[in-house]
Every structure is written in C-alpha cells, then in structure tokens.
Amino acid sequence: MPELPEVETIRRQLAETVTGLRFAHVHATEPNMLRDCTDQEVRATLPGRFIEEVDRLGKFLLLRLSGEGKYYLTLHLGMTGQILVGSPTSEVGPHTRFLFALGGLGSEPAAMEFRDIRKFGRLHLTPGGPAPRIRLLGPDALNREWDASYLAARSKGRKIAIKAFLLDQRNLAGIGNIYADEILWWAEIAPIRATQSLSAGETERLTAEIRPRLEEGIRLRGCSISDFVDTKGRTGGFQDRLMAYGRQGQECSRCGAIFVRVVVAGRGTTYCPGCQK
DNA sequence: CCCAAGTCCTGGTTGC
DNA sequence: TGCAACCAGGACTTGG
Numbered sequence: 001m002p003e004l005p006e007v008e009t010i011r012r013q014l015a016e017t018v019t020g021l022r023f024a025h026v027h028a029t030e031p032n033m034l035r036d037c038t039d040q041e042v043r044a045t046l047p048g049r050f051i052e053e054v055d056r057l058g059k060f061l062l063l064r065l066s067g068e069g070k071y072y073l074t075l076h077l078g079m080t081g082q083i084l085v086g087s088p089t090s091e092v093g094p095h096t097r098f099l100f101a102l103g104g105l106g107s108e109p110a111a112m113e114f115r116d117i118r119k120f121g122r123l124h125l126t127p128g129g130p131a132p133r134i135r136l137l138g139p140d141a142l143n144r145e146w147d148a149s150y151l152a153a154r155s156k157g158r159k160i161a162i163k164a165f166l167l168d169q170r171n172l173a174g175i176g177n178i179y180a181d182e183i184l185w186w187a188e189i190a191p192i193r194a195t196q197s198l199s200a201g202e203t204e205r206l207t208a209e210i211r212p213r214l215e216e217g218i219r220l221r222g223c224s225i226s227d228f229v230d231t232k233g234r235t236g237g238f239q240d241r242l243m244a245y246g247r248q249g250q251e252c253s254r255c256g257a258i259f260v261r262v263v264v265a266g267r268g269t270t271y272c273p274g275c276q277k
Numbered sequence: 278c279c280c281a282a283g284t285c286c287t288g289g290t291t292g293c
Numbered sequence: 294t295g296c297a298a299c300c301a302g303g304a305c306t307t308g309g
C-alpha cells in the first residue's frame with residue numbers, strides 16, 4: 001500500500017528521527033533488492049556518512065548523505081515494504097531485508113530496518129544524486145507544479161483507460177491502485193473511460209480531487225488495508241474512509257447503485273456504474 | 278486455486 | 294513499408 005500518502009507519512013517520521021544520524025554498521029542486505037550498486041559498495045560506502053535530508057518524489061524516498069561523492073540512498077517500498085526505526089538491538093527477522101545501525105553526535109543510537117515480505121522494494125545507492133530512474137517520473141502528484149492543462153496535454157491521443165493513465169508514474173508520481181479508485185469515485189469518472197475521451201470539465205474535476213484525496217490520506221497517516229505501518233509500527237486511518245476501493249457488491253453512498261469490480265491495467269478496480277460516468 | 282498495494286520488460290498492434 | 298509510439302499482459306515474490 002505504500003502510495004504517496006503512506007510514503008509521505010514515513011518521510012516525515014524519518015526526517016524527525018534519523019536526520020543528523022550517522023550510519024555505523026550495515027547488519028543485513030538483500031542483494032536482489034539492490035539497484036545501481038552492489039552489496040560490497042553498500043557496506044563500504046554507508047558507514048560514517050550522516051543522513052543530511054530525507055526527501056520524497058512520488059513513492060520514492062531520497063536520503064541525502066554527507067561526505068565525498070554526494071551520495072544518495074533512494075528507497076522504494078514496492079507493495080509490502082516497511083521502514084521501522086527503533087532501538088539498536090533490533091534483530092534480523094524473517095522479512096528483514098536491510099538493517100542499519102545508526103549513531104549520532106550526542107544522540108542515542110538507533111536502528112533503521114527495511115522489512116519487505118514480497119521483495120518488490122528497492123534500495124539504490126548512487127553518487128552524484130538520487131537514482132537515475134527518478135528522472136523518469138512526472139511531477140509529484142501533491143505539489144502545485146502541474147494543473148488541469150498539464151493533464152489535458154498529456155491525455156491527448158491516449159487510448160488507455162484513465163485509471164491506467166493515473167497509475168503511470170511518468171504522468172504524475174505517487175498515485176497507486178487505492179488512491180486511483182478513490183480519486184475517480186470523487187471525480188465521478190469511470191476508471192474504464194479512455195483517457196482522451198475526458199472533457200475539459202471532467203479533467204478539471206479529476207484535477208480538483210487528486211491533491212485533496214492524497215492530503216486526506218496523509219492527515220490520517222496512511223491507509224492500512226493490509227500491510228502498511230509507519231516507522232513506529234502503527235497503522236494509519238485512511239482505510240476507514242474508503243468510498244470505492246474494495247467495495248464491490250456494496251451500495252454506493254452517493255447514488256445507491258452497486259459497486260462493480262473490473263480489471264483495468266491488470267489491477268483490481270472497483271467503481272460505481274451509477275454515478276461514475 | 279484465487280487474490281494482493283509496486284515497477285519492469287516483452288511482444289504485438291497502431292498509425293504517422 | 295519503416296519504425297517509433299503505444300498498449301496489454303506477464304514476470305517478479307510471498308502470503309492469506
């Protein structure tokens with residue numbers, strides 16, 4: 001579930017708890033989850049470097065490190081990734097993929113653990129800036145660098161379903177399957193509509209729902225429909241506010257019609273055929 | 278056997 | 294016809 005609001009929830013906590021801490025020791029790595037670097041490079045490069053800043057673009061976390069080479073640690077949580085910050089005695093568990101001991105000048109030692117049941121998460125360690133694939137992302141869905149005319153321009157001639165368009169991180173970065181269903185319900189647009197078929201008014205409606213839905217997710221500290229927890233292991237609250245996602249067979253709270261489930265872009269998709277046109 | 282929040286890759290189709 | 298852009302679907306991985 002880590003989509004933009006969940007990753008932002010984690011980013012805020014990391015910014016508070018690990019900024020200014022220094023990597024002391026690399027206890028565990030999962031080489032298959034590494035990109036742009038090797039296990040040896042991680043073990044050789046991280047110790048001694050401080051975490052100077054914790055940033056985010058879409059679903060990626062960007063940790064700027066101190067020292068020679070302008071190194072960045074770029075993290076993606078995949079489908080089931082978790083970042084936990086705790087005591088330095090944290091032990092390697094069955095789903096621990098990375099475990100780092102952190103120290104600091106005048107601060108308590110800590111441990112930062114990257115857990116991931118399914119190993120779809122990724123860790124990149126790169127000099128000179130964040131991982132190269134960051135450059136392929138569109139604007140962050142939460143910021144104000146984009147507007148309805150941007151979406152209209154990107155939509156031109158696109159035959160893919162509007163939901164597939166929203167899930168494509170090259171258009172906007174950060175929207176995943178849950179928030180896509182929610183945004184489309186609020187905008188009263190059917191997820192199966194061809195992207196290029198949206199009117200100017202519909203594109204405006206869509207634009208008007210994207211940031212508020214993501215902001216609500218952040219306010220409730222994420223959506224714990226399945227695996228998501230924050231860096232302290234706490235669940236979020238957005239799962240209780242879902243209007244469409246996972247509601248197949250139930251009544252639509254807006255029009256009373258029954259939600260249907262279809263597959264769009266290979267993902268389970270729930271929408272109301274009564275009011276999402 | 279079914280399903281699951283993520284991205285990446287491939288092979289086939291479309292259309293300039 | 295040539296070929297890039299586009300698009301759907303599968304692969305990856307583990308668990309409920």
